Amino acid sequence: MPSAAAVLRARASVFAALGDETRLGLLAKLTNGEPLSIARLTEGTKLTRQAVTKHLRVLEDVGVVFSVKAGRESRFALDPRPIVNAQEYLEHVSRHWDTALARLKALVEET
């Protein structure tokens, strides 16, 4: 079982990986389910293939994407698990805030 600190760190890493316009764009292309080569992913980005490769590596490091080699090209596909994880965390935060605020309000009106 990973420590709480490690979990926090991993979560922050995932958000950081999502915190870039280019990477969000790459992710969007991959939500179609079809694994795409780096060359395909570079199309329409105004960026070098190298830059895209770096972004993909960032996404891969946090596990939101993985690559499979197919001949001379390596195809990237999305792994939604870290995303679902992050989504659930955000849901938890807003829900926690919701109930806490309701409790505070009740406390005030209790006078």
Add this chain to the structure above:
Amino acid sequence: MPSAAAVLRARASVFAALGDETRLGLLAKLTNGEPLSIARLTEGTKLTRQAVTKHLRVLEDVGVVFSVKAGRESRFALDPRPIVNAQEYLEHVSRHWDTALARLKALVEET
């Protein structure tokens, strides 16, 4: 109505703001609903007040937090709306991926 590019940029900014361990910690403290002063938020962080201030400004810039001046101190509170927004986006991504993958699978097995 903000342009699609602006929306994408804003979304990336929110994720970037969440992509830091310290800031996730600050956010966690604020989910209790009670607005906290900078001094209070600095407690237990191993950081300078200035550093915490900077982090708070980052969170404020993307709208996930706002400040209210109360006498000589300024209290920060959470605004869950951008968080809910991000959460819904992640949900959308994973759901989109889900259905797309099912469609792909069906296509393959159709042979």
Add this chain to the structure above:
DNA sequence: GTCATGGGCAACCTCCTGGTTGCCTATGGA
């Protein structure tokens, strides 16, 4: 065999980020 294509590696550059320190202002309490 030859050549275009897909991609890896490394060096390099610039700018932003996270953090510190120093100093100044203002407010609230004794």
Add this chain to the structure above:
DNA sequence: TCCATAGGCAACCAGGAGGTTGCCCATGAC
């Protein structure tokens, strides 16, 4: 009134992020 406390502002610094270029290797098409 005097002093501790809450913050703001600016300068500064080290390191990391994003991007490019150059060069090399492998694979697939012809």
